[in-house]
Each structure stands twice: as C-alpha cells, then as structure tokens.
Amino acid sequence: MRDNTRDYLDxxxxxxxxxxxxxxxxxxxGAFPGATNLALINDDERHQIGICYKQQGQQAAIDLGNKLVSGAERDARMQAWQDWWQANPEGYLYCFRGGLRSQTTQAWLQEAGIDAPLVTGGYKAMRTFLLEQLEQCIATLPFEILCGRTGCAKTRVIVAQPNAVDLEGLAHHRGSAFGRRPGGQPSQIDFENALAIALIKMRAQQYPAVLLEDESKLIGRCHLPFSLQDKIKSQPRIIINESLESRVQVTLEDYVAGPLQEYRQHFGDQEALQQLGEALLSAMDRIKRRLGGLRHQQLRQQLEEALAVQAINGDTELHREWIHTLLADYYDPMYDYMMSKREGEVLFEGSRDEVSAFLNERAATS
Structure with missing residues (x-):
C-alpha cells in the first residue's frame, strides 16, 4: 500500500x-481543480450527524453515521469509490481535516481489497498550503504585464504563450461588464486555488518572467489578491496597439459570436440568441450610470436593433455600431486613466502580431 501523503506540492x-x-x-x-466529489455522507446526513455530535458526543455521532450510511446506500457509495479508484489508481482521498471521514472511507475500501492512501491534514491543510504558496509566488516571481485597449485580443496572445497565466480563463469571465460567460464563475476560493496552482507550476518551470494580462481588482466577481493587484501596477509592461476598427472586429467576435456558440452548447440553438441578448442588455444596463442616461439609451437602442436583425437573418453587422461607440467613448478613456496609474517600464510596444512575434522570439531564445 502506498503511504498517506503530506507532499502537497507534488x-x-x-x-x-x-x-x-x-x-x-x-x-x-471550495475545491481543487480536477478533484472529484464522492461524499461519505450527503448534506442532510452531515446536518443530522452534526446535531448529534453537539448533543451526544462523538461516539453517538459515529453510530448515527453508520446507521444512516448502511445497506443499499453504503453499497452505492462503495461502488462509486471503487469505480473512481479503478480509473485513478494513483489517486489520493481526503476529507476536511484528514480525520474520521477519510479514515472511514479508507477502511471501507480496504475491506473491498483497495489500498487507498489519503492526504494527511485533508482539505484544510492543502488550502492553507496553497494560500501560503500563492503569496510566496506573487512576492518572488518576476512578472510582465500585457496591456492594451479593450478589443486588442490580449487573451488570445496570453493563451498562446507557455509562460503565461490566463487570469480571465481561471475566472471564467472576459474581464469587463460584458464579460460574463455561460456556466457562471468559480467561487472565490476555487479561483484562488487554481491561481495558486498555476503560479506554482510557472515557478517550477523557471521562466525568466511570467506573463499576465493587465487586470483591475475584479474579474467579474473574482477578486485578485491585493498583493497581485499591487504587483501588476509596478511590473514591466508589453503594450498592444490596434486600430479601433480592428478592436471592433475582435469585440464582435468575443462578445457576440463567441458567447453565442457557448450559449448554444448550454441551451441549444433556439434559446441561445435569447440568452445572449439578455446578457448583453443586462451588461449595458449595469453601466448605465457611468454611461449617462442619454448615451445609455442610444446604445441600448442600437443593441436592441442589432439583436432583432440577428434574430431574423443571423447578420451581426449592426452590432458594430454600439461596439464602436462603447469602445471609443467608454472603454478607451477608462484605459487611459488606468495606464496613468501604471509604473512599470515599457519593454515593447506594437501591433498584436508584432507583440506575438516579440514574445515568441524571446521564448525561443530563453
């Protein structure tokens, strides 16, 4: 049997x-990327056992747990664990603190002939480890920050680089008022766990620098660690410059065409456009105060007209009108203000293709 482990880094x-x-x-x-939840006790059973523990003590709670999870229920959970273990023989199991629940699961599996090692300290110890590692990585790793106006396709550049961490990908959000994606966002804890693991892996690769997209404190509802917010403001920058028309095209692809495909996967063809329309109109309404009443009304009307035409014949060209105005009059001034607060030196500045070539050339020689 493999030993239980405390090697959280591994x-x-x-x-x-x-x-x-x-x-x-x-x-x-809160969970870890790729972890599978096959509970020893479900939510209702956990509630009952918790009350019993408080009122009657540990042994009474254990006896109640054995009573609740018995017979067909026990057999079904055992089968699920055995199936998982057959598919993942190199795995480990854990509960919250590495205590009674994981030890009980381990013992039951051993009765079935499966030697299943557990993670000592459980979820709590692994979570503490990741939070510590997250702050260590932020403090010690050298970063470079990819900047550019909305629609420069910064994320496309990010995902193509081996030394980059896609913050928006981890947050499952495109990073603006219009950035919500079908399926929602991870919890703050899940986001932090995934970010910590991504940075740990970057550190292990020993890249000269880790590339991040310039982000504000929030990506949707996922909050960047304060230490990372501060570091983003001061690290060296690489800046993408693209024409307004190029940025309109990218925004059309990223905020209209791309999300429509995602909605189709979640809701099917008939409902996808309705979901997209509701999401875009809701996003427009969320920035009403910052747009001002008249400008909001005008942009909302343009958006409604574009959605109506799209519903009739699938044509998305009218979306360019509201996107053009939104970029030029709303997002660009915000970007100019944000850049005035950045302190890092500019390492390179050019078009998206030029920036990609610069990054690829450095990656090939590092």
Missing part, C-alpha cells in the same frame, strides 16, 4: 487525482 504540480469525500455543500464552497 499533488498539485503533477495533477494527482484527488477524491474528495466531504459533503457536497462543502465541496461547492
């Missing part, structure tokens, strides 16, 4: 499969 660096036997409500509040 678990995350090597994407070791993890079996989380906490209750679903615990898993939903």
């Amino acid at each position: 678990l995350f660096l090597n994407d070791i499969p993890l079996l989380d036997v906490r209750a679903p409500v615990e898993f939903s509040k």
